Amino acid sequence: xxxxxxxxxxxxxxxxxxxxxxxxxxxxxxxxxxxxxxxxxxxxxxxxxxxxxxxxxxxxxxxxxxxxxxxxxxxxxxxxxxxxxxxxxxxxxxxxxxxxxxxxxxxxxxxxxxxxxxxxxxxxxxxxxxxxxxxxxxxxxxxxxxxxxxxxxxxxxxxxxxxxxxxxxxxxxxxxxxxxxxxxxxxxxxxxxxxxx
Amino acid sequence: xxxxxxxxxxxxxxxxxxxxxxxxxxxxxxxxxxxxxxxxxxxxxxxxxxxxxxxxxxxxxxxxxxxxxxxxxxxxxxxxxxxxxxxxxxxxxxxxxxxxxxxxxxxxxxxxxxxxxxxxxxxxxxxxxxxxxxxxxxxxxxxxxxxxxxxxxxxxxxxxxxxxxxxxxxxxxxxxxxxxxxxxxxxxxxxxxxxxx
Numbered sequence: 001x002x003x004x005x006x007x008x009x010x011x012x013x014x015x016x017x018x019x020x021x022x023x024x025x026x027x028x029x030x031x032x033x034x035x036x037x038x039x040x041x042x043x044x045x046x047x048x049x050x051x052x053x054x055x056x057x058x059x060x061x062x063x064x065x066x067x068x069x070x071x072x073x074x075x076x077x078x079x080x081x082x083x084x085x086x087x088x089x090x091x092x093x094x095x096x097x098x099x100x101x102x103x104x105x106x107x108x109x110x111x112x113x114x115x116x117x118x119x120x121x122x123x124x125x126x127x128x129x130x131x132x133x134x135x136x137x138x139x140x141x142x143x144x145x146x147x148x149x150x151x152x153x154x155x156x157x158x159x160x161x162x163x164x165x166x167x168x169x170x171x172x173x174x175x176x177x178x179x180x181x182x183x184x185x186x187x188x189x190x191x192x193x194x195x196x197x
Numbered sequence: 198x199x200x201x202x203x204x205x206x207x208x209x210x211x212x213x214x215x216x217x218x219x220x221x222x223x224x225x226x227x228x229x230x231x232x233x234x235x236x237x238x239x240x241x242x243x244x245x246x247x248x249x250x251x252x253x254x255x256x257x258x259x260x261x262x263x264x265x266x267x268x269x270x271x272x273x274x275x276x277x278x279x280x281x282x283x284x285x286x287x288x289x290x291x292x293x294x295x296x297x298x299x300x301x302x303x304x305x306x307x308x309x310x311x312x313x314x315x316x317x318x319x320x321x322x323x324x325x326x327x328x329x330x331x332x333x334x335x336x337x338x339x340x341x342x343x344x345x346x347x348x349x350x351x352x353x354x355x356x357x358x359x360x361x362x363x364x365x366x367x368x369x370x371x372x373x374x375x376x377x378x379x380x381x382x383x384x385x386x387x388x389x390x391x392x393x394x
Contacts, residue, residue, distance in 0.1 A: 003205070003209060003338060004209075004336065004337055004338040005202070005206050005209065005210070005336040005337075006206075008200065009202050009203075009206050009336070010236060010336060012200060012201075012202065013202070013210075013332070013336070014236045014237070014239045014240065014329075014333065014336075015236070015239055017239065017241075019241045030393055033391070033393060034387050037387050037390065037391055038387070039207060039211045039212070040211070041384040041385070041390070042211045042212055042214065042384065043211065043328065043331075043332075044216045044331065044341070044343050046343075046345045046366075048382040048384075050384060050385055050390070052390065053390055053391070054390065054391045054392070055391075055392050055393075055394060056391065056392070056393045056394070057394055058393060058394065059394060062394045096385065099383065100382055100383065100384075100385070101382055102382065102383075103379060103380065103382070121345070123320065123321070123324075124320070124324050124345075124365065124366065125324075127320075127321050127322075127324030127325055127328070128324055128325075128327060128328040129328075130325060130328075131240065131324070131325040131326075131327075131328030131329055131332075132211075132328055132332070134240075134241065135210070135240075135328075135329070135332050136211065139201065139202040139206070139207060139210070139211075140201050140202075141200060141201040144241070146241055146243075148243045148318070148321075168321065169243075169321065182300060183300065185245040185297055185298055185299065185300070186296065186297065186299075187238040187239065187245075187247060187297075188238070188247055188293065188297070190231050190234050190235070193234065193238070193247070193249065193250055193251065194230070194234055194250070194251045194252075194253065195251070195252050195253070196227055196230060196252075196253045196255060197252060197253070197254055197255065197256060197259045
């Protein structure tokens with residue numbers, strides 16, 4: 001690989017992309033959700049563990065089940081959004097490592113010796129994948145509205161009961177309505193966040 | 198914003214991008230590190246908390262200090278890499294929220310009531326930023342080599358002593374030498390990782 005993205009592409013995925021709070025009445029197809037997955041799955045994770053698990057909530061019935069678990073300020077925009085991704089991670093991701101990391105047959109034992117260690121790794125790498133997910137959605141022309149304001153236990157109960165998956169965050173996707181944007185918040189200057197030694 | 202990235206761009210940041218283990222003898226300038234920051238800083242974080250803090254290790258002297266803290270298999274490639282990013286997160290990120298999230302003057306109180314809660318939020322959002330960092334580096338034509346195989350306590354002691362920052366992961370950056378690539382590992386099929394309801 002060589003080359004760089006051009007300015008328009010950098011604007012689309014980073015510089016002009018915004019967190020959306022209002023949504024146009026325009027559907028997101030199942031095919032688009034699969035396209036997002038087929039991109040973001042390539043983002044790197046430790047030992048290729050790929051712990052992210054996503055439930056895409058699209059139907060009105062499932063939306064109504066989800067909404068009470070959200071903070072009130074997140075409900076109306078989530079009702080409006082054509083799709084809502086519930087992004088979790090499998091804390092027993094290591095069971096899939098024999099397939100996912102075939103060149104190290106013992107990779108499972110790097111993680112399954114401690115629940116706490118496994119969960120930390122699932123959380124870190126599932127969060128990386130959550131970010132890849134958002135960048136992939138934007139790269140495909142969709143907008144995102146990520147949220148942490150919800151009852152984690154209630155969402156786990158609704159969507160991950162009886163599994164080893166725990167919710168991480170939630171992200172509306174669709175075509176944003178710019179009328180719902182907040183003013184853009186500032187970022188830290190380089191020297192406050194980074195150092196070169 | 199409208200539009201989508203073209204295939205070449207999607208290949209560059211996702212489909213053809215690989216985790217590199219060997220590096221060309223070609224420097225990464227401080228200016229490039231600042232360009233990466235000026236892109237990835239725009240990625241969304243909860244309440245714009247922006248908890249990621251990065252130390253870029255470039256000098257031979259600092260590299261030699263860092264190497265003993267890495268797992269042996271990660272040392273030679275890190276010595277070779279023109280820059281090594283130590284990506285941490287500030288667990289007291291909330292002290293900067295009055296600047297970073299000006300439209301909610303009480304945002305600090307959403308997080309500072311519990312160390313455990315604050316740290317979970319720093320870890321999640323710092324990890325999101327770590328992913329934005331890697332995508333931004335790739336978008337600017339650089340390659341990444343992320344690693345979790347190191348002694349976290351030792352790295353904290355070396356680079357974040359006396360601060361509220363904790364290391365998350367480490368990422369070599371530069372121009373990869375394809376000779377050092379492993380065979381690409383498979384990803385989970387959509388239906389194993391996702392569900393649409």
